[in-house]
Amino acid sequence: MGTRVKWAALAACVVLICAAAFGIKELVSQTPDTGAKATANEFAAAWGRQDAAAAAKLTTAPGQAGEALTQTLQAMNAREVDVAVEKPVEYSDGTASFSLRTTWKFDSDHTFTSNSSGAARHLSTGWKITWEPSVIYPGLPVGGNLREIRTDATPAPTVNSRSGKPLMYLQPVNEIVLDPSQTRDVNASAKALATTLAPIAPLVTTSVIGEKLAATPGKPITAVTLRNSDMGVLTSDPASVPGVTVRKAGMLVMADRRLSSPLESGLTNYWQAIRNATAGWQVQMVGPGMAPQRLAGEQGPPGPNVPTSVDQGVQLTLGDAAVEVGQPATIMALDAKSGAILGAAQNTYAAERGNNPDAAYPVGSTLDPVLAAVDRSARANQETPDSVLDRLGLGVQFTVPGASAPATGTGVATIDLRSAATQMSMTNMAALGVAMARSASGTADSVAPYVVDGVPTKVAGGRLGGLNPDLTGPIWDAMTTTAKTGDASDLTNDPGLRALVGTNGPDGPGWFVGVQGGKVVVIYTEGPKSGTAALQVAQKYFRIQ
Structure with missing residues (x-):
């Protein structure tokens, strides 16, 4: 009987020692998590750092993912991006699913939060995020991206003269831009553009365009800005000149085009400050062949007109x-x-x-x-x-x-x-x-x-x-x-x-x-x-x- 007790006690000690040994191994030598959850977290961390290349490498299609993530990160232009992985689940067939909660924080102290879902697969190289644009946002099409834009209330304020009539007002304009990197012969393009502009802007000569190009080597320059009515005077399309594009914009201009003044700059700055104070924002989803889709945003009221003493x-x-x-x-x-x-x-x-x-x-x-x-x-x-x-x-x-x-x-x-x-x-x-x-x-x-x-x-x-x-x-x-x-x-x-x-x-x-x-x-x-x-x-x- 005494011998049995001794053997039982010895066996019990062995079990306890082995159990303790296994417990210590778990505590002191934890191996890194190499599962789907870890990959999803690494993907989210790279996205949060706004490192599109690092995030794309963790997907099944690095090229497509890198392009899509880069486009969205640049177009959103956020001060900070927080990406959290939620509900990661691994399945026995070597696949996994998870959700992402993404919060975009912008300089103007507004935020946009979205929820998306993704999947992962276990490949020979490890777990990879199955690339779909919907990982960024539900329903995002191939070639699409999210963007954050400024919005301005309408109607835009006018700058009024002493009589109360508009002195300056916002009008659509056309910026004639020459990009030297998009033409084989910059001098020929400058000459052709000057010829095209001559009917309405004869002072924008080849030498004037050349001086602007020389001032910012290799960079696009705006040769001139024309109103819509000015464009109708031209006998040929500036965009037909190699390296030239016509960019639509809005500009505060004199209501009476006979007028020009060194006050224009100061009045424009004052007017712009009003526009900035009442500006709104909007997050949109855009893609090939689709109208921009508003996802979130706020808009302030129209700003007041600017009354001036100008006669x-x-x-x-x-x-x-x-x-x-x-x-x-x-x-x-x-x-x-x-x-x-x-x-x-x-x-x-x-x-x-x-x-x-x-x-x-x-x-x-x-x-x-x-x-x-x-x-x-x-x-x-x-x-x-x-x-x-x-x-x-x-x-x-x-x-x-x-x-x-x-x-x-x-x-x-x-x-x-x-x-x-x-x-x-x-x-x-x-x-x-x-x-x-x-x-x-x-x-x-x-x-x-x-x-x-x-x-x-x-x-x-x-x-x-x-x-x-x-x-x-x-x-x-x-x-x-x-x-x-x-x-x-x-x-x-x-x-x-x-x-x-x-x-x-x-x-x-x-x-x-x-x-x-x-x-x-x-x-x-x-x-x-x-x-x-x-x-x-x-x-x-x-x-x-």
Whole structure:
């Protein structure tokens, strides 16, 4: 009996030891999961990393899968993709099934979540995802993809003139694009395209197209953008030129095509900011031969129209005046009481130079009587010259919504009361003209120029303020003398004109700042004899206003 107990005890120990040994092996030497679940998880992880190539290698058709995944990942352009495997099941016949929950997260803080299903097979090389486009999204056709697009509410806002009529509005346009990589002979294509465009855009010459191509080697360039009505004038199709495509788009354009203005850029930026604030989004499924199918999205309400101070009649007059001279010329007109910008125009020479109302340019002798009066006033009233200049609008920086370039405002004014190193922007000079007009009419403070009604101009670097006769009186007298017996005395059709005229030497630039007929007119010109050129532009303005 004792021997049996010993053998039983020994057998029990052996069983316990073996069991313990097997348990330890399970804990310390777990082998990697090589089943269908592991493959599905690896596929999901690669997709989540937006690594289409890695995900495609885990499928039965890497080429097709890679193309489809790449198209969708690029078209969705998501900030983050989360892909989770759900309900993986292996079957005894070497197949498996699973579900995917995919969440696309976009920069604009919206998300799109979809559920899809897939299958897997055990092949000689291991488990592989059976490739079907429906793995990405149920019902996705071969050659199709998902995409996320921006949507804009309709109707689009218009930019309205002072009268309330549309000044600028959204219109379909045609971008004529030349891709040098899609033609065997770029020079021949450039020449053929220039010939095709000649009936409507004669200035887009072979050399102009060549310069654009040279500026961005190997990359597509937009030769010109044409309205639909312009396309009807052409005698041949631009798309027939090797390497050329016609891309449909929408653009904010002048309602009256006779008008052009350096204000267009600022007004377009302001309008675009409204469109951006009210923009929506949409996820679509697209594929060959099918209309885009909306899967999700949201849309905000239409944005408000943009009311401006621009007078279309004044704008047309300014445009005609700017082309009077064959050198860079820019002209701006403002309401003398309110500082409202009524229009601004420039000729092609100024546009090519990149001249704009924001930039600061040398004023030369133009402000000599102003700086002298500032110095006297500061001494008499125990003020700093800077504070006096600020009140006149000369020592500050303006950011004019709808007119100034985004985030830059006007160029930094440089002021030296003892030299010709002073630099001003046209906006600064305009503020001076308005300040003088307001002071002469008995209004004792200066104001900032503006172009969008109800949207104040930002003033930095100083404060506008009160205007006393001791300061403005001598300046007004000097402006009167300049108009009656000085450099502006030969101008005609300008009753009541008061003006400042000057240059920065023989090579310019030249300036004209005039107050007449309830308006302030500022002219900036460049090149030799630019002072004379500024007076020529002023004369044309007064003759046709």
